[in-house]
Amino acid sequence: MEPEREQHAAAVRERFQNALLASLAFIALLGAIFYLEPLLGDTRPWSLVPQSWPGLVGVITAPLLHGSAGHWLANASGVLILGTLVGTVYPRASLRALPLIWILSGLGTWIIGRPSFHIGASGLTHGLMFLLLFLGLLRRDRPAIAAALIAFFFFGGMVLTVLPREPGVSWEYHLCGALAGVLAAFLWRRADPEPPRQRYSWEDEAEQAEPDPELELPGPDAVPVLWHRQEEPRGVVLPFRPRAALVPAAAASAIGEEPGAPPPPPETDSPSIGPVRPTDDVPLR
Numbered sequence: 001m002e003p004e005r006e007q008h009a010a011a012v013r014e015r016f017q018n019a020l021l022a023s024l025a026f027i028a029l030l031g032a033i034f035y036l037e038p039l040l041g042d043t044r045p046w047s048l049v050p051q052s053w054p055g056l057v058g059v060i061t062a063p064l065l066h067g068s069a070g071h072w073l074a075n076a077s078g079v080l081i082l083g084t085l086v087g088t089v090y091p092r093a094s095l096r097a098l099p100l101i102w103i104l105s106g107l108g109t110w111i112i113g114r115p116s117f118h119i120g121a122s123g124l125t126h127g128l129m130f131l132l133l134f135l136g137l138l139r140r141d142r143p144a145i146a147a148a149l150i151a152f153f154f155f156g157g158m159v160l161t162v163l164p165r166e167p168g169v170s171w172e173y174h175l176c177g178a179l180a181g182v183l184a185a186f187l188w189r190r191a192d193p194e195p196p197r198q199r200y201s202w203e204d205e206a207e208q209a210e211p212d213p214e215l216e217l218p219g220p221d222a223v224p225v226l227w228h229r230q231e232e233p234r235g236v237v238l239p240f241r242p243r244a245a246l247v248p249a250a251a252a253s254a255i256g257e258e259p260g261a262p263p264p265p266p267e268t269d270s271p272s273i274g275p276v277r278p279t280d281d282v283p284l285r
Helices: 002-040 054-064 069-089 091-112 122-139 142-159 171-187 201-208 243-255
Strands: none
Touching: 002 054, 002 069, 002 091, 054 091, 069 091, 069 122, 069 142, 091 122, 091 171, 122 142, 122 171
8 A cells, every 4th residue: 555655646746846837837928928018019909809800819819918017926826826736636637627718718708798908817817716616526535625725725815806896807807717617627527536545554454354253253053042931831711601591590490480481570669550542532642
């Protein structure tokens, strides 16, 4: 396991160096273009102008132009940190996502933007920020979550700059770059393999340890039977005749009558008056 971890650490260091050098080279290119703008003359034809066919060329060239040193430095810091993070954690996804973010952020601004000159690499930086944020949410491995937290710690304010807040700031470029970064995150969230999971010493010890026969539980057949249930003795069931057949015979023998004779009529206290017959003077009811 140690050689595999060492190889992974060496690959991460190599990716970090390559991503850092690429980010610095791009920042140097932006700085050189900014300081050479007076020699290049009017750069407005190279800016992005929405709803203008000549301004469509700015989809490619507008991210390379900046209006001031502060504008260039702000975007340079974003490219340095976010570009290095993306190139280190997602080397394959970054190579595919960067062209998509560059093109879609410009095309979206050309469609929905205000009729003005839009320049700067802020669309690219917003795309990288949202790419890292959503890759952390989608992948959920430790390097992805760490990269998303670092990006949000430094540039969490980009979440608010996708809406119109300050005059003279191209929020359309920010919004389109953020949407392009989210789309790239969904498309290439599986482009880079997950890092190997770190194993702990107790996991290796549990696999290498041999089972102790004294601690192993015996099987059901090996357990001795210590008690057998004994059958309880049962009594004799005596037959009983029905009560209705016994009472008449006993009563008849007591009074001297023969069994089977009909019982005498019940005695009443009132005198017998005989049957009542209806007459013509008494109505029937």
